[in-house]
Amino acid sequence: MSFEIDVVLARGEREFAVRVAGAAGITALVGPSGQGKTSTLDAVAGLLRPVSGRIAVGGTVLFDAGQGIDLPPHARAAGYVFQDLRLFPHLTVRDNLLFGWRHAAPDRRVLGLDEVAGFLDIAPLLGRRPHTLSGGEAQRVAIGRALLSAPRFLLMDEPLTALDPARREGVMALIGRIRDAFALPVLLVSHQQDEVARLADRIVAL
Numbered sequence: 001m002s003f004e005i006d007v008v009l010a011r012g013e014r015e016f017a018v019r020v021a022g023a024a025g026i027t028a029l030v031g032p033s034g035q036g037k038t039s040t041l042d043a044v045a046g047l048l049r050p051v052s053g054r055i056a057v058g059g060t061v062l063f064d065a066g067q068g069i070d071l072p073p074h075a076r077a078a079g080y081v082f083q084d085l086r087l088f089p090h091l092t093v094r095d096n097l098l099f100g101w102r103h104a105a106p107d108r109r110v111l112g113l114d115e116v117a118g119f120l121d122i123a124p125l126l127g128r129r130p131h132t133l134s135g136g137e138a139q140r141v142a143i144g145r146a147l148l149s150a151p152r153f154l155l156m157d158e159p160l161t162a163l164d165p166a167r168r169e170g171v172m173a174l175i176g177r178i179r180d181a182f183a184l185p186v187l188l189v190s191h192q193q194d195e196v197a198r199l200a201d202r203i204v205a206l
């Protein structure tokens with residue numbers, strides 16, 4: 001399973017050409033601010049329509065301007081961990097996690113709440129609200145919600161930025177375990193180029 005991305009994206013007046021070829025495992029997108037990294041994740045998730053080009057993941061074509069293919073977000077089944085996490089503030093951790101599960105296609109639900117909570121070490125937090133969580137705890141809950149949505153692949157926007165060095169190590173180890181345990185391709189954006197170099201199977205500079 002790997003990402004094949006060859007698109008031109010437009011944001012306002014600017015255009016970005018993005019190319020990621022045949023990378024399995026963890027692919028890191030790095031580069032200066034404002035170079036279209038988040039826009040690339042949005043395009044793969046189906047939240048931003050490219051001007052032209054093609055996006056496929058694991059051989060499934062998600063977008064192809066030439067062939068008129070543009071799958072809607074739910075059919076793409078991205079597990080998207082947003083930079084600002086976007087946990088629902090009025091829901092408990094349990095209900096944030098179950099939101100992902102309820103939106104998963106029933107025949108693709110391979111993971112359950114208990115398994116994911118155990119894997120991410122967040123079982124003690126299930127009754128809490130997001131505003132009571134530390135940055136690292138909230139990050140793990142957001143990853144859990146994405147995993148429970150039965151994703152075909154994961155998109156992670158700056159998963160290390162808000163964390164102190166010790167927590168960064170923990171989240172990096174976790175992302176590596178997700179790749180190995182669930183065989184999910186991961187496309188992640190990072191500014192921490194040195195750290196991400198140890199984790200990623202491939203680095204693409206925008």
Ligand SMILES: Nc1ncnc2c1ncn2[C@@H]1O[C@H](COP(=O)(O)OP(=O)(O)OP(=O)(O)O)[C@@H](O)[C@H]1O
Nearest residue numbers: 011012013014031032033034035036037038039040
């Ligand atoms: N909705 C939008 N409308 C207009 N311009 C936008 C929009 N979203 C992003 N942009 C612009 O598009 C460019 C690329 O933004 P994007 O967030 O993809 O970059 P990035 O590489 O992820 O940046 P950063 O590292 O700062 O998060 C930026 O110049 C940004 O200001």
